[in-house]
Amino acid sequence: MNRKANASARRPSLNVVIAALGLVSTIALAQNDASVRAGANALLAIDQHRATVIERIVSQWGDSIAPSGAPADRAQLRTLLAALRADDLLAASLAGTADGVRDVLDTAHVSPATKGGGQTKALGETADDVAYTPVTPCRLVETRGTFAAVYQGGGAFTGGQIRTYTLQGGNGVCLAQLPVGLNPSAVQLQVFGIPINSAANGDIEILPQGSTFGTTATEVYVGNVAFNTVSTVAKVNLANNQIAVQVRGGGANVAMDVVGYFKRPSNYGATNITAPGATVGGGENNQALAEDSVVAGGGANAATELYSAVSGGDHNIASGASSTVAGGQSNLASGAFTTVAGGVNNVASGTASFAAGVAAVASESGMFVWADSAGPTFNPTTFRAAGQSTDTFNVRATGIGGVLFVTGVNPTTGAPTSVCFAQNLSGWTCTSDRNVKRNLRPVDGEAVLAKVVAMPVYHWQPKDGPTRDVEHLGPMAQDFMAAFGLGDNDKAIGFQDADGVALAAIQGLHQLMQQKDAEITGLKRELEAIKAKLGM
Numbered sequence: 142m143n144r145k146a147n148a149s150a151r152r153p154s155l156n157v158v159i160a161a162l163g164l165v166s167t168i169a170l171a172q173n174d175a176s177v178r179a180g181a182n183a184l185l186a187i188d189q190h191r192a193t194v195i196e197r198i199v200s201q202w203g204d205s206i207a208p209s210g211a212p213a214d215r216a217q218l219r220t221l222l223a224a225l226r227a228d229d230l231l232a233a234s235l236a237g238t239a240d241g242v243r244d245v246l247d248t249a250h251v252s253p254a255t256k257g258g259g260q261t262k263a264l265g266e267t268a269d270d271v272a273y274t275p276v277t278p279c280r281l282v283e284t285r286g287t288f289a290a291v292y293q294g295g296g297a298f299t300g301g302q303i304r305t306y307t308l309q310g311g312n313g314v315c316l317a318q319l320p321v322g323l324n325p326s327a328v329q330l331q332v333f334g335i336p337i338n339s340a341a342n343g344d345i346e347i348l349p350q351g352s353t354f355g356t357t358a359t360e361v362y363v364g365n366v367a368f369n370t371v372s373t374v375a376k377v378n379l380a381n382n383q384i385a386v387q388v389r390g391g392g393a394n395v396a397m398d399v400v401g402y403f404k405r406p407s408n409y410g411a412t413n414i415t416a417p418g419a420t421v422g423g424g425e426n427n428q429a430l431a432e433d434s435v436v437a438g439g440g441a442n443a444a445t446e447l448y449s450a451v452s453g454g455d456h457n458i459a460s461g462a463s464s465t466v467a468g469g470q471s472n473l474a475s476g477a478f479t480t481v482a483g484g485v486n487n488v489a490s491g492t493a494s495f496a497a498g499v500a501a502v503a504s505e506s507g508m509f510v511w512a513d514s515a516g517p518t519f520n521p522t523t524f525r526a527a528g529q530s531t532d533t534f535n536v537r538a539t540g541i542g543g544v545l546f547v548t549g550v551n552p553t554t555g556a557p558t559s560v561c562f563a564q565n566l567s568g569w570t571c572t573s574d575r576n577v578k579r580n581l582r583p584v585d586g587e588a589v590l591a592k593v594v595a596m597p598v599y600h601w602q603p604k605d606g607p608t609r610d611v612e613h614l615g616p617m618a619q620d621f622m623a624a625f626g627l628g629d630n631d632k633a634i635g636f637q638d639a640d641g642v643a644l645a646a647i648q649g650l651h652q653l654m655q656q657k658d659a660e661i662t663g664l665k666r667e668l669e670a671i672k673a674k675l676g677m
Contacts, residue, residue, distance in 0.1 A: 187227045187234075187372075191275050191401075194234050195222045198242065205239035221246055223273065227329070227372040271326045275401040278331065279315040282306060282386070282397040285335070290396075291315050297337045298388030298395060305350050305385045308377055308399075318399055325402035327376045328384070333396040334362030334369040343390015347375045350383035362393050374403070419444075424453070434459075439468070449474075454483070464489070472496075479503070487512075491531075498537075507532035515539045539565070549577075571637065586649030592624045593646045 187194055199222070203215040222233060225245075233245040283290035284297055291311045298304065308328060310316035319325075334345050344358035362369040375384050386395060406423070419429035424438040434444035439453040449459035454468035464474035469483040474496075479489035482497035489496040494503035494510070501512035502520035508530055512519035521535040538544045541564065549559030549572075561571040575581075598616050603609045615634075622631035627638040 187231050191223070191227075191230065194230060195219055198222055198233055202236075202239045202242050206242060226374065271403040272406050273329070273401055273403050275329075276318040276399065278398045278400045279310075279318045280396065281308070281315060281319075281330070281399050282395055284394045284396070288396070289314050291319075296394075297335075297392050298386075299392050300343065300388065300390055303354065303385055303387045305383050307381070307383050308402075309382065315399060319402075323402070323404065324379065324382050325377060325404040326379065327374050327403040328399055329401035329403075330373055330375050331398040331400055332360050332371050332373060333398075334360050334388075335367065335394040335396065336362055336364040336369075337392045337394065339364045341391025341393060343388060343393065345393070345395065346387045346389070347373065348385055348387075349376045349378040350381060350385045351378055352385065354385075354387045362390070364391060372400075427451075442466075457481070461490075476506075484512075486518075501537075503535075505531045505533075508535065509533070510535045512537040513539055543567075569636075573637070584645045584648070586645050586647075587652055588649070589625075589642060589645040590649030590653070593642065596620050596624045 196219075199215050199218055203218050206218060222230060225233065229245055233242050236242045236245055280288055280290040282292045284292075284295050286294035289312070291309070291314050292306055293312060295304070308319055308325060309321060309323070310319045330347070332345060332347065336342070341362075341364040343362055345360045345362065346354050346357055347359045348354060348357075359373050359375075360369060360371040377384055386397075388395060416430060416432045416434065418433035419431065420435045421427045421429050422435070422437040424436070424442070425440045427436040427439065427441070428443040428445070429436050430443065430445045431447050431449060433448050434446065435450040436442045436444050437450070437452045439451070439457070440455040442451040442453070442455065442457045443459070444451050445458065445460045446462045446464065448463040449461065449465070451457045451459050451466045452468055454466070454472070455470050457466040457469065457472045459466045459474045461475050461479050462477045464476065464479045466472045466474050466481045467483050469481070469487070470485045472481040472484065472487045474481045474489045476490045476492050476494055478493040479491070480495045481487045481489050482495070484498045484501070486500045487496040487498065487502070489503045489510075491503050491505040491508050493506060494508040496503040496508075496510045498512040498519075499514045500516075500518040501510040502518055502522075503510040504520060504522055508521070510519065510521060516537070516539065519535075519537045521533065522530045536544055543562055543564035545560060545562040547557045547560050550556060551558055557572075558574075558577050559572045561569055563569050596616055597620055598614065601613050601615070602611065603613075618628075618634050619631045621634050621638075621642075622628065625638070625642060627642070628635050
């Protein structure tokens with residue numbers, strides 16, 4: 142049996158503890174409603190002192206839980222605990238062991254977001270993510286009229302009666318807790334059902350105004366218990382900021398205290414979270430629509446596939462599995478494991494491809510494409526033969542500086558000491574500065590020429606790869622190393638070494654040609670002298 146199964150098996154014992162505490166509280170409070178108002182009820186006390194309870198749990202069990210991988214650290218544990226419903230938070234505080242806390246987290250009812258099953262994180266509005274804010278408890282409803290309340294008096298509910306309440310301060314009560322314009326998505330309530338007589342049993346249901354009653358029960362009240370109480374989250378009709386309460390059965394007075402509310406943060410625009418594990422960090426009109434997807438911020442961004450992510454910017458879409466758009470505007474990462482690093486109008490659609498800059502398109506697997514701000518869409522597949530763009534590195538850099546690679550810097554100043562760059566139609570230019578070289582020695586050109594002459598040169602084709610049928614001409618690195626000892630291995634030939642050998646051999650050939658020219662000039666003189674003697 143896995144740990145979650147064990148947690149479920151052990152959970153009834155925690156519920157027994159909660160039920161026992163609730164029963165003791167109910168009996169103790171039955172004689173004195175003032176003590177109820179003072180917060181003696183266990184669940185109300187949890188909400189009143191939520192931050193203190195959380196810190197006690199974190200300080201006691203945080204270090205034990207963190208290494209196990211349950212939450213990653215204390216901050217994450219605080220976040221998980223803060224999201225718990227009051228009864229689950231009470232259970233966590235009574236767990237007694239780190240495993241017990243883990244069990245509660247595994248099976249808990251999370252207030253602002255469900256733990257899975259495809260439900261949305263938001264309460265009351267599927268297009269909004271919400272945050273919980275605790276408040277100093279204040280009385281919203283008091284049908285007996287014995288305590289000050291926003292809605293004071295009105296008498297007991299009769300069986301089946303429905304009353305509607307606007308979530309707004311009034312009558313001198315809840316003015317700070319429920320100010321005009323707050324419009325929460327849901328409220329955390331402590332509900333008291335006070336039977337009209339010992340035979341009056343029934344239940345109370347609280348729903349958004351306009352909902353159909355009769356399918357659930359928020360609280361069951363028992364006639365011979367003077368004060369029945371429960372902590373609950375009540376969703377709100379967002380159109381009119383109202384909830385509705387129905388009392389069924391024998392009839393009861395109702396008192397309701399507001400202890401907190403759920404509301405979209407003020408720095409959020411419209412968001413949409415429709416999958417377990419999905420997160421929208423902020424911004425406006427962002428959507429995290431797939432399991433474990435993330436949109437960190439920005440505007441009009443969407444992460445629509447498993448593990449996809451958009452970090453920011455606007456109008457970006459990560460629609461491939463494990464795809465990422467880091468920012469920018471109007472970028473699309475549609476292939477699996479793709480990345481768009483930023484810029485505008487870039488597309489990474491090939492598996493594990495990368496695109497960045499302006500209008501770069503990586504449409505085949507393993508492509509790296511970066512495009513400068515000049516020109517139209519840069520899609521290397523349009524000017525390469527079919528199949529020659531997979532697993533390639535592609536850059537468009539049309540500025541006067543072209544493409545630059547720096548391979549060495551001054552350790553003190555950081556100034557480049559070794560660079561290679563390519564400009565329009567100029568080929569590669571690499572550093573060959575005397576000031577960065579040492580141990581300069583003259584070269585015997587004739588000796589180099591002799592080695593070039595002796596070194597084998599072959600026609601050859603690659604053994605592997607997409608160009609295996611292409612014909613080439615040149616020496617082998619092993620022969621080049623044996624002849625000249627240049628470079629740091631016998632598996633490659635550096636262009637600068639090949640160029641140097643060619644130039645030295647040309648100089649050696651020139652020296653030989655000068656010698657031959659001198660010999661020919663001498664022979665011509667001798668011939669002319671012989672002709673002169675012969676009268677020719």
